[in-house]
Amino acid sequence: MTNPHFIINQENQPVILIVDDEETQQFLMRQVMKKEGYQVIEASNGQECLEICQEHRPDIILLDAMMPVMDGFACCAQLQATLETQEIPVLMITALEDKKSVNQAFEVGATDYVTKPIHWPVLIQRVRRLLKERQLYKQLIASQEKAKKLLLNILPEPIANRLQESEEIIADNFANVSVLFADMVGFTKLASQISPTELIVKLNSIFSEFDKLTERYGLEKIKTIGDGYMVASGLPIPRHDHADAVVEMAVAMQKTMTKLTKKTKESLSLRVGIHTGPAIAGVIGIKKFSYDLWGDTVNIASRMEQYGIPGWIQVTEATYQELSHKDLFIERGVIDVKGKGKMKTYVLDCSDATARNSPVLIPTLAAKA
Structure with missing residues (x-):
């Protein structure tokens, strides 16, 4: 041989x-x-x-x-x-x-x-x-x-496999998932001061870091909306710790944002809102399809972000009750949420004020029109 x-x-x-x-x-x-x-x-x-x-x-x-x-x-x-x-x-x-x-x-x-x-x-x-x-x-x-x-890069692996097996419509009901919305405060002002190319590069650098976090915590990135970022936990494969996992990612997102802005010296901060509840997830259409979520849980999570505080994480009562470490959050109180009425929420301060050990007052927020 x-x-x-x-x-x-x-x-x-x-x-x-x-x-x-x-x-x-x-x-x-x-x-x-x-x-x-x-x-x-x-x-x-x-x-x-x-x-x-x-x-x-x-x-x-x-x-x-x-x-x-x-x-x-x-x-x-x-x-x-x-x-x-x-x-x-x-x-x-x-x-x-x-x-x-x-x-x-x-x-x-x-x-x-x-x-x-x-x-x-x-x-x-x-x-x-x-x-x-x-x-x-x-x-x-x-x-x-x-x-x-x-x-x-577009779909979760289990969903991609089902599509390849010729399923025409994918729509799954999930009894309990956690949905996160994050939005960059100050980005609109920054966008008016830099070129379109610089804007895209900036967004890409930030969202790429967030993408890495979804991989680390085993969550599902749903989409980006302008300077907003949407993540879901507990689908397409259900998990019992979906609320804990999404809060861990939210904290990591805030830390990442603080680190990036300190480096660039830009006045940007992150507002994060989370809600937990039932949702429908799936893929519809035949062109440019994507994996998306529907339901009241999605709408409330979006409201939590909109009524949130820059540098903080705001969660609903439903999410708070699912958490293993409730002591991390403090009660914000009842806020008037458009389309939902009075809602009790809880917040976690991830801003620089905590790092400086200075007293932090929880901002109040009037109902948005």
């Missing part, structure tokens, strides 16, 4: 694994394959073939049917049974006029076959065809992976 411990695929040359116990046959195939410009690895039985394939992934395996230790049929069956090697084309080499061997070769998963004595032009043409098919297969897989990656 030729030592397989070398770097393969230099200059993108196809790699052919020749498996044959006859030295003369092996030598002839090696010379023919090298003349075609292919790299060659060699093994003298099926067991050596399997061992080589654990380290390297040849583009094609030329596999003799009859060998000692492990024959070609058993080897091919194991290659097909292993996820990492089952896509490698196997060209089986069988005895002349042995129809039983040919049938057995296809039964164990061989891609094609040639018979002995080998007609070299036929072997060369079949190797070229299999290599072309192999290249097309790799391109297809790469294209599918790229498409899936793009889809997962």
Whole structure:
């Protein structure tokens, strides 16, 4: 067996694994394959073939049917049974006029076959065809992976998988989720002072940090709305700690915002509102679709942000009751919320005033028109 411990695929040359116990046959195939410009690895039985394939992934395996230790049929069956090697084309080499061997070769998963004595032009043409098919297969897989990656940038993975399974409409009811809205205070004024390009760069830098936080806390980014950011916890996969998780992210968002504004010395702050309750989530439409939420829970969470305090996190009574660490929040009292009336809320101060250990008065807010 030729030592397989070398770097393969230099200059993108196809790699052919020749498996044959006859030295003369092996030598002839090696010379023919090298003349075609292919790299060659060699093994003298099926067991050596399997061992080589654990380290390297040849583009094609030329596999003799009859060998000692492990024959070609058993080897091919194991290659097909292993996820990492089952896509490698196997060209089986069988005895002349042995129809039983040919049938057995296809039964164990061989891609094609040639018979002995080998007609070299036929072997060369079949190797070229299999290599072309192999290249097309790799391109297809790469294209599918790229498409899936793009889809997962838009949709949660469970939802993307359901769409790929041809579900036309996805609409799921969730009994209890937590929804967060965040809005940048002072961004409208800043936008009037910088160019559109600088504005987009600024938004991208901030929202990219928030995106990382959704990954860290296992939450679902729903969308951005201007300089606003919407997140949901507890969907599409339900979780019992959805309120705690979204509050942890809210605190991290406030810390991130403080860190960024200290660095840029800009007068920006973050207002965050959270509400917990039932919601409907899904994907509708056939063009430019996205995963979205509907229901009163969404509307109330948005109101909590609108009636919130810059640098603070405001939650409803429903969210407060779900929290493991209620002691972090203080009662703000009852505020008059447009469309909802009187609502008791709780707040957590994440502003610089806390860091300075100075007394903080909870701002009151009259009902908005």
